[in-house]
Amino acid sequence: MSSPDFKQNYFELFGLSPAFAIDSEQLAVNYRQLQRDLHPDRYASAAAHERRLAIQYSAFVNEANTTLKSPLKRAEYLLQLAGMSREEISAQKVDGGFLIEQMELREKLESLPGLVDPEPVLEHLVDEISGDIRNHQAEFATAYSADDLPAAASACVKMQYLEKLLQEAEQAESELLD
Amino acid sequence: MALLKIAEPGQSPLPHQQKRAVGIDLGTTNSLVASTRGGRTEVLLDAQGEFMLPSVVSYADAAGPVVGAEAREAASEHPADTLVSVKRFMGRGRLDSTEEAERSHYRLADNSEGMVRFVTASGEISPVEASAAILSVLEARARETLGGDIEGAVITVPAYFDEAQRQATKDAARLAGLPVLRLLNEPTAAAVAYGLDSREEGVVAVYDLGGGTFDISILRLHRGVFEVLATGGDTALGGDDFDAAIVRWAQELGELGQLQGGQYRALLALARAAKEALSSAESTTLDLARVVPGAAPLSLDREQFELLIQSLVKRTLRACRRCLRDAGVDEVDNVVLVGGSTRVPLVREAVAESFARQPLADIDPDKVVAIGAAIQADILIGNRPDGDLLLLDVIPLSLGLETMGGLAEKIIPRNTTIPVTRAQEFTTFKDGQTALALHIVQGERELVSDLRSLARFELRGIPPMVAGAARIVVTFQVDADGLLQVYAREETTGVESSVTVKPSFGLSEDEVTDMLQASYSYAESDKLARQLAEQKVEAQQLLEGLHAALAADGSALLSERECQALHEKMSALAELLAGEDLPAIRASADSLGRASEAFAARRMDRSIREALSGVSLETLDKRMDKEPGQ
Numbered sequence: 001m002s003s004p005d006f007k008q009n010y011f012e013l014f015g016l017s018p019a020f021a022i023d024s025e026q027l028a029v030n031y032r033q034l035q036r037d038l039h040p041d042r043y044a045s046a047a048a049h050e051r052r053l054a055i056q057y058s059a060f061v062n063e064a065n066t067t068l069k070s071p072l073k074r075a076e077y078l079l080q081l082a083g084m085s086r087e088e089i090s091a092q093k094v095d096g097g098f099l100i101e102q103m104e105l106r107e108k109l110e111s112l113p114g115l116v117d118p119e120p121v122l123e124h125l126v127d128e129i130s131g132d133i134r135n136h137q138a139e140f141a142t143a144y145s146a147d148d149l150p151a152a153a154s155a156c157v158k159m160q161y162l163e164k165l166l167q168e169a170e171q172a173e174s175e176l177l178d
Numbered sequence: 179m180a181l182l183k184i185a186e187p188g189q190s191p192l193p194h195q196q197k198r199a200v201g202i203d204l205g206t207t208n209s210l211v212a213s214t215r216g217g218r219t220e221v222l223l224d225a226q227g228e229f230m231l232p233s234v235v236s237y238a239d240a241a242g243p244v245v246g247a248e249a250r251e252a253a254s255e256h257p258a259d260t261l262v263s264v265k266r267f268m269g270r271g272r273l274d275s276t277e278e279a280e281r282s283h284y285r286l287a288d289n290s291e292g293m294v295r296f297v298t299a300s301g302e303i304s305p306v307e308a309s310a311a312i313l314s315v316l317e318a319r320a321r322e323t324l325g326g327d328i329e330g331a332v333i334t335v336p337a338y339f340d341e342a343q344r345q346a347t348k349d350a351a352r353l354a355g356l357p358v359l360r361l362l363n364e365p366t367a368a369a370v371a372y373g374l375d376s377r378e379e380g381v382v383a384v385y386d387l388g389g390g391t392f393d394i395s396i397l398r399l400h401r402g403v404f405e406v407l408a409t410g411g412d413t414a415l416g417g418d419d420f421d422a423a424i425v426r427w428a429q430e431l432g433e434l435g436q437l438q439g440g441q442y443r444a445l446l447a448l449a450r451a452a453k454e455a456l457s458s459a460e461s462t463t464l465d466l467a468r469v470v471p472g473a474a475p476l477s478l479d480r481e482q483f484e485l486l487i488q489s490l491v492k493r494t495l496r497a498c499r500r501c502l503r504d505a506g507v508d509e510v511d512n513v514v515l516v517g518g519s520t521r522v523p524l525v526r527e528a529v530a531e532s533f534a535r536q537p538l539a540d541i542d543p544d545k546v547v548a549i550g551a552a553i554q555a556d557i558l559i560g561n562r563p564d565g566d567l568l569l570l571d572v573i574p575l576s577l578g579l580e581t582m583g584g585l586a587e588k589i590i591p592r593n594t595t596i597p598v599t600r601a602q603e604f605t606t607f608k609d610g611q612t613a614l615a616l617h618i619v620q621g622e623r624e625l626v627s628d629l630r631s632l633a634r635f636e637l638r639g640i641p642p643m644v645a646g647a648a649r650i651v652v653t654f655q656v657d658a659d660g661l662l663q664v665y666a667r668e669e670t671t672g673v674e675s676s677v678t679v680k681p682s683f684g685l686s687e688d689e690v691t692d693m694l695q696a697s698y699s700y701a702e703s704d705k706l707a708r709q710l711a712e713q714k715v716e717a718q719q720l721l722e723g724l725h726a727a728l729a730a731d732g733s734a735l736l737s738e739r740e741c742q743a744l745h746e747k748m749s750a751l752a753e754l755l756a757g758e759d760l761p762a763i764r765a766s767a768d769s770l771g772r773a774s775e776a777f778a779a780r781r782m783d784r785s786i787r788e789a790l791s792g793v794s795l796e797t798l799d800k801r802m803d804k805e806p807g808q
Contacts (some may be wrong), residue, residue, distance in 0.1 A: 035570060044359060044360070044560075049775055053779060054782070057782050057786075058658075059596075062595045065595070170503070
C-alpha cells in the first residue's frame with residue numbers, strides 16, 4: 001500500500017503553534033475546512049485511485065485532529081516532537097503519593113459490584129477521576145512551557161493512568177447497570 | 179451581453195441533468211424510500227398510497243417471496259415461512275441467533291459456519307436474501323415513480339451496526355441490483371434531514387428508538403458540516419421489546435399457557451396494537467379470545483404499560499449519558515427524535531427530562547431517516563453542485579487484533595472519526611516462525627472470546643528469524659462507509675498480505691455470485707459483457723477526470739515531461755476503449771491510474787495549503803458573528 005508522504009507535523013497542518021494550550025476553535029475550523037476539500041465523499045464519482053488517495057489524506061487529517069483534540073494525546077505528541085519515544089515516556093517515574101491515590105480509586109471501583117445502589121457511588125468516582133485529570137493537565141502545561149521535559153512526561157504518565165481508570169469505570173457502568 | 183456557451187465535443191451539453199438517486203431506510207419493522215425531485219425531498223408512495231413497506235418477507239409460496247403488508251397478514255398462518263424483523267439476523271451466525279429465532283418460531287438450517295439461514299417452504303433463505311427482496315420492492319417503487327433506473331442509493335444502517343452487519347447490508351443491495359453510493363448511519367441521516375432545512379448550528383443529540391435497535395448519537399453541526407462526536411446504543415433494544423413485555427404480562431395474567439407459533443404471533447400483534455393505542459389513549463383492551471378461544475379480554479392502562487417498559491427506557495437513558503461523556507459535551511442545543519417507538523409518551527417525557535430540552539419531532543419520526551438519506555444521495559450523485567454538506571462519521575465499536583493469551587489489542591478505538599488509518603507493529607514469538615495468523619475482532623471487552631470475530635488471515639513467507647526479530651506492521655483502514663481493510667507487511671523483507679474484511683458471519687464472494695446468478699441466470703458471456711461495460715465506464719471516468727484536472731492544474735503542477743507521459747497513456751487507453759479487449763483495457767487503466775497518482779497527490783497537497791489560507795477568512799467572519807454578543 002503506497003501512502004502519500006505527509007511531512008507536516010499536526011500543528012503545522014492546522015496552522016497552530018506547537019503548545020499544550022491550543023485554540024480549539026481554530027483547530028475545529030481548520031479541520032472542517034480541510035475535510036471539506038479532502039473527504040472521500042467529495043470524490044464519490046472520481047476514479048478509484050483518486051478515491052483511495054482521498055481516503056488516505058482524509059484519514060491523515062482525522063488522525064491529526066484526533067491527536068490534537070485530546071489533551072492526553074496532545075501531551076504525548078508534544079513529548080514525541082521533543083524527541084521522547086513512547087517507551088521513554090512510560091518509563092518516567094511518578095511519585096508514591098500518586099500511586100497510593102490510584103490504588104484507593106481502584107479499590108473503590110472494585111467494591112462497586114457489592115453495593116446495593118452502585119450508581120451514585122460510580123458517578124462520584126467518575127467526577128473525582130475527571131477532576132484529577134484536569135489537575136494533571138495543568139501540571140503538564142506548566143512543566144512543558146518551562147521546558148522541563150521529565151516533569152512534563154511525569155504529568156503525562158499520570159494522565160495516562162487516570163484515563164485508563166476512567167475507561168474502566170465506564171466499562172463497569174455498562175456491565176453493572178445494563 | 180452574456181456570452182454563449184458551447185460544450186466541448188463529447189461532453190454533455192446539459193450539465194445539470196438530474197440523476198435518479200434515492201435514500202432508503204431499511205428498517206427492522208418498516209422500510210421506506212425517499213427521493214429529491216424539483217428541490218423537494220419526499221418519501222415515495224406505493225400504488226395504494228402507503229409510504230411504509232412492512233419489512234416482512236413471506237416464503238410460504240414457492241413461486242417467490244411476497245413482501246410487505248400481504249406477507250405480514252400471512253405471519254400467523256405460516257410463522258416459520260414468514261420472516262419479520264430479519265434485520266436482527268443480518269451478519270449473525272447460527273449460535274448468535276437461536277434465542278431470537280426460537281422467540282420468532284423460525285427453523286434454522288444447521289450450518290455452523292457463515293451467516294444464519296432460515297428453512298422455509300421455498301428452501302433455505304439467508305437474511306441478506308430477505309433484505310434484498312425488500313430492497314427490490316422499494317427499488318421498483320422508485321423506478322416507477324421516478325421514471326427510470328435508479329443510478330445511486332444511500333442506504334441507512336443503525337450507527338451501532340458492526341462490520342458484519344454493514345457488509346451484509348451492502349451485499350443485500352448488490353443482490354437487489356442497487357448501486358450503493360454510501361451506507362449512512364441512521365442518526366446522521368436524521369440530523370441531515372433537520373439540519374439542512376433549518377440551517378441548524380450547535381450540538382444535537384439524535385435519540386433513535388426503532389423496532390429492534392436503539393441508537394444515540396451526538397453531533398456538532400456547523401455550516402453544513404455534520405461532525406459525529408460520539409455514538410452509542412444497543413443493537414438488541416427497541417419497540418419490539420415493548421411488545422414482548424406486554425406479551426409476557428398478558429401471558430401471565432391471562433393464564434394462556436404454552437402458545438403455538440401462530441398464537442404467539444397473534445398475541446404479539448395484539449400487544450403491538452395495544453402499545454400504539456396507548457400513545458394517545460389512557461387505556462386499551464387486549465381481546466385475548468383472538469389468541470386462545472374463550473379467553474377473557476384484558477385491560478391495560480398507560481400506567482401499567484409504563485411500569486412494564488420502565489427499565490427498558492432507563493437503559494436507553496444510561497446509554498445517552500455515556501455517549502454525552504464520550505462526546506465530551508455537557509449539554510446539547512437540540513434533541514431529535516427518530517423511530518416509531520419515540521411516539522410512546524413515556525419515552526418522550528424521559529428524553530425531555532434527561533436532556534432538559536423539549537425534543538424536536540416536526541418531521542415524522544418514521545420518515546426522517548429516509549429523507550436525510552435521500553438528501554445525501556442527491557448530493558453524492560452530483561445533483562447539487564453547490565450542495566455544501568459533509569458528514570464526518572465515527573466507528574461505533576473498537577477494532578482490534580487477537581494477541582497472545584486470547585487477549586485483544588485495540589487498534590482503532592470506538593468513536594474514532596472515519597476514514598481512519600492506524601498501524602501497529604507486531605513481532606514473531608517463536609524462532610524460525612514463517613507465518614503469522616491475524617485474527618481481527620470488534621468490540622469493547624478485553625477477552626477475544628467476548629468479542630465479535632470479524633475475519634482471519636495469514637501473512638506467510640516471513641524468512642526464518644529469531645523470535646522477536648521480525649517487524650510486522652499491521653495497518654487497519656476504515657473507509658467512509660465504515661468498512662475495514664487490513665494490510666500486513668513484514669518490514670525487513672517487504673513481504674505483504676492484505677484482506678478486505680469479509681466477516682466470518684458474512685456471505686462469501688462465491689455465495690454472493692451464486693445468488694446473483696440464480697436471480698438473473700446470467701450466462702457466462704453476459705457476465706463478461708457486463709464486466710467489460712463496467713470497466714469501460716470506469717476507464718472513461720478516469721479519462722474525464724484527468725482531462726479536467728490537467729486542464730486546470732497540469733501546467734502549474736507538472737513538468738512538461740510528466741504532462742507528456744500522462745497524455746501518452748491517456749491516448750493509449752482512449753484507443754483501447756474503442757475495442758473489446760477487457761484485459762488490455764484493465765491493464766492500461768491501472769497503469770494510467772498509478773501514473774496519475776503523484777499528480778492527484780500534488781493537487782490534494784495544494785488543496786491543503788489553499789484550504790488554510792481560505793480559513794483565515796472563515797475565522798474572521800466567525801469572530802464577526804460573535805461580536806454582538808460579546
